[in-house]
Amino acid sequence: MNVVFFLLAFTAFAMAAWAEATGGSGAMAALAESTLKAAEGAVPLALGLIGVMALFLGLMKVAEAGGLVRAIARLLAPVLKRLFPEIPDGHPALGAMVMNMAANILGLGNAATPFGIRAMEHLERLNPHKGTATNAQVLFLAINTAGVTILPTSVIALRAGLGSGNPAAVVAPTLFATLVATLVAIAAARLLQRWSPQPDAPPLAPDTAICAEDMVPPAPGWACALALAVVVGIIPLMVFKGEALGHWIVPGLVVGLLGFGLMRGVNIYEVFVDGAREGFTIAVRIIPYLVAILVTVGMFRASGAMDLLLAPLGRLTAPFGMPAEALAMAGMRSLSGSGSFGLLASYLRDPSMAIDGATAILLGTIYGSSETTFYVIAVYFGAVGIRRIRHALAAGLIADVAGLLAAVAACRLLYP
Numbered sequence: 001m002n003v004v005f006f007l008l009a010f011t012a013f014a015m016a017a018w019a020e021a022t023g024g025s026g027a028m029a030a031l032a033e034s035t036l037k038a039a040e041g042a043v044p045l046a047l048g049l050i051g052v053m054a055l056f057l058g059l060m061k062v063a064e065a066g067g068l069v070r071a072i073a074r075l076l077a078p079v080l081k082r083l084f085p086e087i088p089d090g091h092p093a094l095g096a097m098v099m100n101m102a103a104n105i106l107g108l109g110n111a112a113t114p115f116g117i118r119a120m121e122h123l124e125r126l127n128p129h130k131g132t133a134t135n136a137q138v139l140f141l142a143i144n145t146a147g148v149t150i151l152p153t154s155v156i157a158l159r160a161g162l163g164s165g166n167p168a169a170v171v172a173p174t175l176f177a178t179l180v181a182t183l184v185a186i187a188a189a190r191l192l193q194r195w196s197p198q199p200d201a202p203p204l205a206p207d208t209a210i211c212a213e214d215m216v217p218p219a220p221g222w223a224c225a226l227a228l229a230v231v232v233g234i235i236p237l238m239v240f241k242g243e244a245l246g247h248w249i250v251p252g253l254v255v256g257l258l259g260f261g262l263m264r265g266v267n268i269y270e271v272f273v274d275g276a277r278e279g280f281t282i283a284v285r286i287i288p289y290l291v292a293i294l295v296t297v298g299m300f301r302a303s304g305a306m307d308l309l310l311a312p313l314g315r316l317t318a319p320f321g322m323p324a325e326a327l328a329m330a331g332m333r334s335l336s337g338s339g340s341f342g343l344l345a346s347y348l349r350d351p352s353m354a355i356d357g358a359t360a361i362l363l364g365t366i367y368g369s370s371e372t373t374f375y376v377i378a379v380y381f382g383a384v385g386i387r388r389i390r391h392a393l394a395a396g397l398i399a400d401v402a403g404l405l406a407a408v409a410a411c412r413l414l415y416p
Helices: 002-021 027-066 068-083 092-105 109-125 135-145 153-161 167-192 221-263 268-285 287-302 305-320 324-335 337-349 358-368 373-383 392-414
Strands: none
Touching (some): 002 287, 002 305, 027 092, 027 221, 068 092, 092 109, 167 392, 287 305, 287 324, 287 373, 305 324, 324 337, 324 358, 324 373, 324 392, 373 392
8 A cells, every 4th residue: 555655646746747847837736736625625524424424333333232233143144254254153243244235235335334344343353463454354345345236326316317217227237247346356355365465363362352242153044044035135126126215225224223222122312322422433533544545546636647547548448348438437436436426427417428328327337336445445444543455455456347347248238
């Protein structure tokens, strides 16, 4: 991460210096302005996360107190155990990870982040080398950067608002692209860990040892199979009825989790407030990491380096169904969530682009089938103080590329 951090800043500076030397006066001044604006924007972004984090961490606390997280961990332990053999059976990290993945599947990025941070906190308790990412943390982050998505809610809403006759046209290709990206992310994380070994693990210190009350036994096989069948059954329901059901998800989640806690005898108000308080602490903790990422990414974009890199590639890939707009969207998506959404909106508002045309659907699929890799690394690892990210960035970017190629293939097949 140190090398990437420097290269982004250095490339931007070199581009602006070259522009100044070749007669482009004002390039360095523009770069300086964008750098300061990016730094200023990190604080409002972090503060803007407080409300969302407080809400979902409060709900997560109620779910934990009522035993729901442990129950989920028991049900899906056989599946996750194969992916994360380092995590003991029934550890609460498994339940938090499932909640995070479920939120991503339903397109609830705001909910996925607090659940993911809680999972990272649990995983950090198992980490004998604080500050260095474990294999489990890297794999979990890679899965997040490529998370399977059934309902890309923001893209559907944007397309509907612009008058699309079929706003949900992106659902099927997005599901396919994210499935492919997730499989590639898992494979990349597993393969790359061989070339980026974690330090030998000493015995867990008392403060990081696993407490007996944290452990829960796995559920019976029939219960695990039933839970898996329910998850699989949700997929076609969300594909065909997702547009109508999407608005019910967040209110239903709030009422469902609070109602579950109440039935389990939890003091839901006090527990919710206690969990919500952690949202403020985490949002403040990640500000330095957001400043570092947003400043260098902002410099890279403002200097024109990204356009210079993607424009010639676009001319080469256009004959294969990947126009320059698609590359620009993919590159922006890895760097900035708000920037990529703004770029998508500008493309779809262009009168020359048919809202239900193949290119518009492809751009929406690319947005919905990838994640802001640099942002996810900054937030998830920053929340638990991870500074040595090992192969996490490489695995995330490989997943991004796989998602892009899968999105192109799916859109060419479904919307030739």
